[in-house]
Amino acid sequence: MxxxxxxxxxxxxxxxxxxxxxxxxxxxxxxxxxxxRGGVGGVILIGPIPIIFGSGTRVMRFLTVASLILFVAAILFYVFLNSLGPG
CATH class of the missing domain: 1.20.5 (Single alpha-helices involved in coiled-coils or other helix-helix interfaces)
Incomplete structure (x- = not known):
């Protein structure tokens, strides 16, 4: 419950x-x-691998940092779950 x-x-x-x-x-x-200043960009995550696209350097820089943080978080999460063992 x-x-x-x-x-x-x-x-x-x-x-x-x-x-x-x-x-x-x-x-x-x-x-x-x-x-x-406006900008357009996005990140497509295929598994833990990011594909980044954007309209300017400022947007691309931000998305690169954000996707690297997501990549590291995904890897750490995977390692943590595997260390818990089955079940």
Whole structure:
């Protein structure tokens, strides 16, 4: 019973964080008078290997660092789960 309650709480927490993030991004776009440099980019993860694309050097630099962090986290997570053993 405890696992069901914990999974429900974690699901609601994650969903709430996504909703709060969407609201914050929406409110940021409504703020008038701010003109900044924009950029577009993305990361496609195939397993732990990232494929990075972007429109500028600033975006590419950020995505490279973010994807390296994700890569290291995936490797550490894999090693940690394998050290626990079967079951």
């Amino acid at each position: 405890y696992n069901v309650e914990l999974s429900s709480v974690l699901f609601l927490l994650g969903f709430s964080l996504i909703i709060v993030g969407v609201i914050l991004i929406f409110l940021e776009t409504l703020s008038a008078g701010r003109i900044g």
